[in-house]
Amino acid sequence: MVDTKLYVGVYQGPDIPQSFRVYAENVQRYLPGQGVSVIPFIDKRSLPKSVDVLWDIRSGGGNPPPHFLLGNHLPPLVVTVHGFAPVALNGWEYFRTLKGLIMSERYANRKRALWEDAHTAVAGIIAVSAFVKEEAVQFTNVSAEKIYVCHHGVDKEVFTTQPGVEPEGYFFHISNGEPRKNIHRIVRAFRRLRRNHNAQLVLKLPEHSARQYEGIDGVRVITGFLKADELADLYCRALAFIFPSLYEGFGIPIIEAMACGCPVITSDTSACPEVAGEAGLTVDPRDENALLEAMLAFCHDMKNRPERVASGLRRGEDFSWSKSAQCHVGVLRKTAQIGCRIDES
Incomplete structure (x- = not known):
């Protein structure tokens, strides 16, 4: 039996890497069967007005959600965090340029400052691994209780063995x-x-x-x-x-x-x-x-x-997009219960 219909506004801005799109598409194809209706949007003007929760699929490289998702009187916000590579690695290892080496500390500090401004508006984080959860606790100021691990999956209809095929060296x-x-x-x-x-x-x-x-x-x-x-x-x-x-x-x-x-x-x-x-x-x-x-x-x-x-x-066999989607639905439903954000100042 499917729970009450859940309406999710999914931020799919123009700056999303292809790998993030693949992740989002694979998870989203399993959501309708679990009572979730997805309403995509790409900017502030297309922000859906009547949804239960907002979901930003594109936090990678230490980037927080865009500012327009952080305001009051909006539905609860869930953010998928893919990692913090340019914040966690030294500048040479991430950028491999002299300029990157010089600028890396400033870059990392800026991302931490942006998360400091954003973290109170985030109702939940979906971390793609336990490793990323640990880093999210360190870099975002979001409490561990609001961070949930949902592993990725693999499309087993495509990525499967080929009987009789031998390694080619x-x-x-x-x-x-x-x-x-x-x-x-x-x-x-x-x-x-x-x-x-x-x-x-x-x-x-x-x-x-x-x-x-x-x-x-x-x-x-x-x-x-x-x-x-x-x-x-x-x-x-x-x-x-x-x-x-x-x-x-x-x-x-x-x-x-x-x-x-x-x-x-x-x-x-x-x-x-x-x-x-x-x-x-x-x-x-x-x-x-x-x-x-x-x-x-x-x-x-x-x-x-x-x-x-x-x-x-x-x-x-431990990984599937169906299992990943179930995990996502649990997080989205839990955070939707928080209700509309209000200004408590």
């Missing part, structure tokens, strides 16, 4: 190419691997960050749009997926790879070990030797690969 990496994705260390470790092994490295990156890796021996760079089934095929045929990020709020590619039967090498920091569990081979992402040893393990010890594949498949 390449390590695979996909990301947005930001410095925190640690691609320069992946490539350095791989070039050392190539001295004695005929492995390949396939990088799926945006064009602007791919240029510097073109022409490197053994490296194949893919740019441009990939359909989901094409991405799944790359996972299925890879020797292993390598994802040693310096910072991840969640890391959806980890569970996409596992669901496809692709073993995962990932970081022992941020949300990566939380998501990978015991199924992932975790390493210190700042240790190039550790990355090399992890890749060598898959080159030398193929007999243990099936065990890692099976472990990853079991871990992948």
Whole structure:
């Protein structure tokens, strides 16, 4: 039996990264079946007038909700927080420029100040991992009691095993190419691997960050749009997926790879070990030797690969967009009961 209909205004502004849109679309497709009606809006002018709760899906990089969502006489506000990478990492690791190194502390302080102004208007935070919840407590001034962990999911109709497909001897990496994705260390470790092994490295990156890796021996760079089934095929045929990020709020590619039967090498920091569990081979992402040893393990010890594949498949079963949507609905219904914000000053 479905609870009373819940009307949710979902902020989908023009500045939302594609990965956030994928998250929101996957969660929202399960909401109507749980008695939730979604009313999207993109700015203050299109703010819906009669909803039970407002939901901002796009808080990443330490950014608080936009100011127009913080006023009085509005429905309760729920914010999905994806992470605080530019606040948590030092300037060189996040920006990898001298200007970024110099400006990073000022940037972080500004984001903290904005959250200081915003936190009293936030009725609830959906953190995409327990790691992000800990950081939200630290950086937003929102109390832990108002922060709920709802893990992401994986589309198992697309990201699944392909019976009969054997690994083709390449390590695979996909990301947005930001410095925190640690691609320069992946490539350095791989070039050392190539001295004695005929492995390949396939990088799926945006064009602007791919240029510097073109022409490197053994490296194949893919740019441009990939359909989901094409991405799944790359996972299925890879020797292993390598994802040693310096910072991840969640890391959806980890569970996409596992669901496809692709073993995962990932970081022992941020949300990566939380998501990978015991199924992932975790390493210190700042240790190039550790990355090399992890890749060598898959080159030398193929007999243990099936065990890692099976472990990853079991871990992948722990995540689904349906389960994630149920968690979201619980948070949205709970915060909707708070009622309209009023000025208590």
